[in-house]
Amino acid sequence: MEFYQIFTSRNDKGKGTYNALDSKTEIEYGFTNRFSGSFSVIGHQLETKGLLIDGYLPQEKNKSFSFSGMEGEIKYAFLTPALDDIGVSTTFGLSYDTVDPHSGQKKDTLSADVGVQIQKYFLDGQLVWLNNASMESTYAKRPAINGINDESVWPTTPEMEIELTANTGISYRFTSNWSVGAEAVYQTEFETEVGQERWSLFAGPSIHYGNQKFWATLTYLPQVVGGGERYAGQEKGLHLIEKTKYETKLKLGYNF
């Protein structure tokens, strides 16, 4: 059994103030060597000021941290990298959240996520290459906000979205317990009315510490390039409506 705590800090939309912190607290249990399941509680904290975007950021918000949803996932490993030279696994997850992580407003979201992971060891496992491709389908419904009845500012009709994500990363252990690496995340989202709503590529370095019981990974991911919908007056070359200029992830793990 393993415990994870993941914090993701998202900052800077290019105008005004935007700081968000996502939290995921997870317990994973291995049923067999190849099959595992996990359950997590998710939460958000957000501060936004000086930037309003119709349909996305309808009003300024300074929201304290609160747990807002939950997620369950199962994982099956067809091949393991140490035994079969290449690791191949698949994941299926369901999540439910009551808060829109972009605006901090209420939003009921039900998502199903299917992913495939490929892992390869080099140099006896000193260098590890990881890849993940996933598709998330989301159904969301937003309640009206008191004082904002305009549907163009905050639409309350249900919406369906499909999000595709591809990650790749390498990790090199340069001394006992410590690894350095790099990660890149490409993500795009499609919606019925607008087609491809957004796309973005984040890439940056990571550092990892692991021992017998505990591990931690810190990853800094600035947005390298992005596109899709933009708010009025936004600079080109990045997607800054749903994404930010910078993401910082801290993952902590503890083995029982």
Next chain:
Amino acid sequence: MMKPLIPIFTLPLTVIAYPVYAVEYFTTEQAQIALFGDKAKLTPSYVEMNDDQRDAIEDISDVRQRWKTQKAWKAYEDGQFKGWFIIDKVIGKHEFITYATAISPEGKVLGIEVMDYRETYGDQIRHDDWRAHFVGADKHSRLKLNKDIPNISGATLSCRNVTNGVKRLLALYDVMLKNQTQ
């Protein structure tokens, strides 16, 4: 300003403070006695390899010879050469795994002992029944994990790298040691 998240951040800080203790199961002397007995006398005979010799070891074993110097001892009992005692390190999930291998003058594994193991799972590689699978192996032995050597769930990398390490030491014997019979 965004409100601080002090209660949440105290949890990882508590976890980070978890103490990790070193686990050394055998000193060099204890491993020598475990593999050759307390009557044997061991003399250091470290093996220095050039790049061609390391390449030759990799060609035979299909495992990279990471070290340029391999710590080795010659074991004698009543003046008779009993074999080689070699200390090796292989990659574990988080740290190196240190183990000792005894190889007979004829190039067969007499036994292995795990000296230092600090991984989360897989402590069973220290058990007699797992280590016994290596006894009698020589450079012709296949030593395929999960076929000739059983895999231990949750410790596959440790099992694979110790198995590959023994294959590499048998190749090292073939390239560097087999003509040193005294």
